Amino acid sequence: DGAAKPQSIKLDYAYYSPSSLVLKKFGWLEEDLKEDGVKVEYVLSQGSNKALEFLNSSSIDFGSTAGAAAYLAKSKGAPVQSIYVYSKPEWTALVTTKGSGISSVEDLKGKKIAATVGTDPYIFLLRALDEAGLSQGDVEIVNLQHSDGASALTTGQVDAWAGLDPHMARVELEADTELFYRNPDFNTYGVLNVRSEFAEKYPAYAEKVIAAYEKAREWILDNPEEAAKILSEEAQISLEVAQKQLERNDFSSPVPGDVQVKALQSAGSVLKEDGIINKETDTDQLAEDLIFPDFAEKVINK
Amino acid sequence: MSAKDSTVATPLKLKQRGRTGNGVKFTFPFLGWIVPAILILVWESFSRGGVFPPHLLPAPSYILKNIIQMASEGSLWGHVGITLYRLFFGFVIGTAAAVLLGAAVGYFQKAESLFDPLIQAFRSIPSLAWVPLFILWMGIGESSKVVLIAVGVFFPVYLNIVAGIQGVDRKLIEVGKIYHFSTLQIIRRIILPASLPSFLTGLRSGMGLGWMFVVAAELMGASSGIGYLLVYGQNTYSPELIISSIVLFAILGKITDSFLKTLESRTLHWQDTFVKKA
């Protein structure tokens, strides 16, 4: 089944996925694919929403997103599968400025909150609100890309922000902000997705990409200092911020499985209640359809 | 756009190559519907037949259903209202600024030398490039949205006013001078009406750009408006919402444009051109 060969492989890189930055920096995948004559192209994703948009339009073959974002896209018919977990991050939380008087989720009622619709922080926000007995209609959610959300918060345009690293780590260190609500369980893992069509046609290459990602993951585990340096250079953030972001990432278990399915299922029920996912959708089944551990198992358990 | 000497003139109604037969002219207002109707039918059947996958291009009937549903739920009106509100203020402010500056630059040599190079330099900045700076400086509130829209409206209106004024037939201006009109009178009674066609073209393209900047403005952090619906659709991977907002933009844009077009044909009935525009 190794006969089929793509002309090129297009991957995204994102500041919220340190592995992708390392991989791009060292060019391991290029090296690996050189003899096959397969080209490698990198595209920047500003957030999960962008990565999924690119996947949907076949602009990229592999995209890094939060699990819940991929799940949401899948529910709308996007032909993607999550095949690898690049980290278990606590990359999102609710942020406010010091002295804003907001100290709990309940305080958000009637407030302006920045978030990028369709991404993990957004879903995180919805779940937090849900937990506190609030709904989307009780607050005003301003749709901003992550980086714009960070500046909107620091310039007082919004009262709170559903943040994402590294922007969140940066404002935490550089500006007078605080994370007033954290919940690692509401983070839905950083997953690498593939276009279903690509996975069907070129399974061997999907494995090769996972192998390269594995290399990057191991390198980060071995060289946390240098990884932070790469992150700080690429994302133009200070070393401190980069270190903080890396600290909040757990690179230990790369194979997707039941844990992720469970996490997504509970996210799914909230999304369904909020009307973002269709009432008719079978959310539980959808989570199982999305998570596809075969490639990762094959590569890692080799 | 300028004035012509007045002479005997019979209206030339037919456009086709010189035919002037003395028959009756048939108009086909429904002709305009043929092409769109065919397109929509093809789209619908292709969507139903599965040629267009629904996650890329849902069927028109589905989109219609979606719009109707939003309208009956009531959420639609809020979005439409806020978008129109932003457009209106942006348009008014942008047009007012363009009229003032354009009239000065078009008429006074000094004003032109002083301001035109600067305005032209600013004009050559694609206004979208302002978005990040606007967010940085003014935040994402209503004011920055309205200003952005005004900036978008400003340039086409300004450009057309200046071109219109500078294109006014010198002969007609001399008529005003001979009757000892003041500069203001010349502007009001000759330059304004003579450059009206150009001004109206400017207004129409200004309105078009205004709509574009509504989108840009609502992309830069909004929680309501049709542009917000568009981004929301984009971020939640809902092509039906994307296309619904596009259709809404098209309908609203069409309405504002036909309003301006009516104004145009009302005020320009004196033009002796190839064919009446109305």
Next chain:
Amino acid sequence: MSAKDSTVATPLKLKQRGRTGNGVKFTFPFLGWIVPAILILVWESFSRGGVFPPHLLPAPSYILKNIIQMASEGSLWGHVGITLYRLFFGFVIGTAAAVLLGAAVGYFQKAESLFDPLIQAFRSIPSLAWVPLFILWMGIGESSKVVLIAVGVFFPVYLNIVAGIQGVDRKLIEVGKIYHFSTLQIIRRIILPASLPSFLTGLRSGMGLGWMFVVAAELMGASSGIGYLLVYGQNTYSPELIISSIVLFAILGKITDSFLKTLESRTLHWQDTFVKKA
């Protein structure tokens, strides 16, 4: 914009209110530099004085340094090149389509009834709203960028061509008919030159919109181009990069515009208007 009957005419060089003193006319080309120079000086001193915080608005000298550095490192030329390349193809394609359709719609009644309503409906969609759909359908490759730019260029050019053709003085068209010109000859020898001013205005605003859509196109996922620099600057909180890209856009836009403006004054020297545009 239309033709005037030819009669005795002395050029009216001065624009100011009817003054026609028999002195020599002084031109102040440097006048245009006064306002920008003052603005830049104020900006520089305010930035140095700390009135403008550097994380919001760095000093012009710093921005200049930044641009020069990028230029000497060489990274700049790649970005400029790819941006110009996209603009060029988008502009050519959009203009070609606009000329073909605009000429047909402007001249043939049938074509107008068939196509104009559809084109007008599409026109009223703010072209920015296409971005999500374009990404969805065509991805973020070069082709979708070029097509987006072409769409942006198309409408102003189209609108101005149609307006120009329909604004041609009926009297001049009759001259062509009297000399038994074919439709094609009438278009080529009368309608084209007579609607040239309008066409050139269209080209200039088309180019302006082309630049805007370069930004839009490069916002939608690019790895090079000035628009990419802009997004990069935005994402990495580097106002100096944002402003540098804006300045680059302004410079390049100015260059393309003055190119078109030169073309305009070269081809329109026959116009008998209030003041020469050159």
Next chain:
Amino acid sequence: MLSLKRLSRTFSEGETGFINVDLTVEQGEIVGILGTSGCGKSTLLRVLSGLDGEYSGSLEINEEAVSDVNKKVVMIFQEPRLLPWLNVIDNISFGISGDKERLTKAEKYLSSVGLKGFEKHYPKDLSGGMAQRAAIARSLVTNPEILLLDEPFSALDAFTKMQLQDLLLSLWKEFRNTIMLVTHDIDEALYLCDRIIILRGQPGEIYATLKVDQPKPRARGNRKLGELKEEILSLLDLNAVHN
């Protein structure tokens, strides 16, 4: 041959234009049209030229009904209508673009109408009379079978006017074109025309037709012409004021 039967073209609910014109013009004939301002002379020429098809009645050129501009007909409009983007020489050769000897021909007529030295001027830099002369040259250079002239010499001084009248006559002598000439100058009509038609009223109708039997070229002081002039003046109710 031109044949008009009960030809009418009206505007403003029948209050202006011309009505019920019956006329047959032979090949090579020169017909003058006189009439008060606004009585429909220009409208008549426009209809004859084929530019205005919304007439009623019958109009035939060489026994063919007119429904479009005719290859054989060229018209000089009441105003010069030069193309502002072409210089004088290009304006003059405008109607003979396909012609090989375009330039030679255009230059010949350029000097016939006394515009030598102004080849490269644009219309905006011409005097009123010069523009009119350029328009005359533009149509004469095409040498049409039927020539319609709408007050062609109105903006010219007496001297230039006479020169151009003679130019027209010499062309006619060579090619025997059919010519319809609208004019306000009675002397001019008498000097050039075989027949003179007088329109009156609003809408205009044919009020009188005069034959001028004198052979051409005529002496401008000719006694017979003088008598005809008296007759025309009396037809136009002008005698009382004039003599």
Next chain:
Amino acid sequence: MLSLKRLSRTFSEGETGFINVDLTVEQGEIVGILGTSGCGKSTLLRVLSGLDGEYSGSLEINEEAVSDVNKKVVMIFQEPRLLPWLNVIDNISFGISGDKERLTKAEKYLSSVGLKGFEKHYPKDLSGGMAQRAAIARSLVTNPEILLLDEPFSALDAFTKMQLQDLLLSLWKEFRNTIMLVTHDIDEALYLCDRIIILRGQPGEIYATLKVDQPKPRARGNRKLGELKEEILSLLDLNAVHN
């Protein structure tokens, strides 16, 4: 009072326009200007009106040097120059906008020039002569102290022309305006003017000046005028052809 001393205005490197015009026009005088096409008559009027300031020599109106359009001067251009967006009545009242009796005045002149019934027509629906009459009405209604007329009656038939000449005279009788009249019609100049100036050449120069001493109104067939006409014709080298 108009006073011109060595007044010149040239184009095309001194090859066209007019040069060295010396002339003094008294208050209430009517001066006619004759000359071949392109000899600078319109240019002269434009300079006198103040529209064209790039002249050399000296030009004074009531002992004040002219540097701008003068309140006292109104000009009728060689072409009608009606404002296409105004109808006839609004065009006629264009120059007296501040006036209370605007409409009454405009209507009076409207019917004086024979345009009654065409108040609401737009310029594009007028005949050439009607447009010219509207332009005449527009300037006469302002009743200026100095009136410059550039071939005002050229597009009019003999009958209408005479009516308007008489209209002009009756106005002059009442207000004694100073009038400069460019014309190609020698009879017209003789009927109206106190003095006739003949320009010749390119650039044009004053070639001759004739006084017409007859009291106004004159009979159009007047013998003295006939003699003067002969003189003018011979000055213009026209005698040979004409008689």
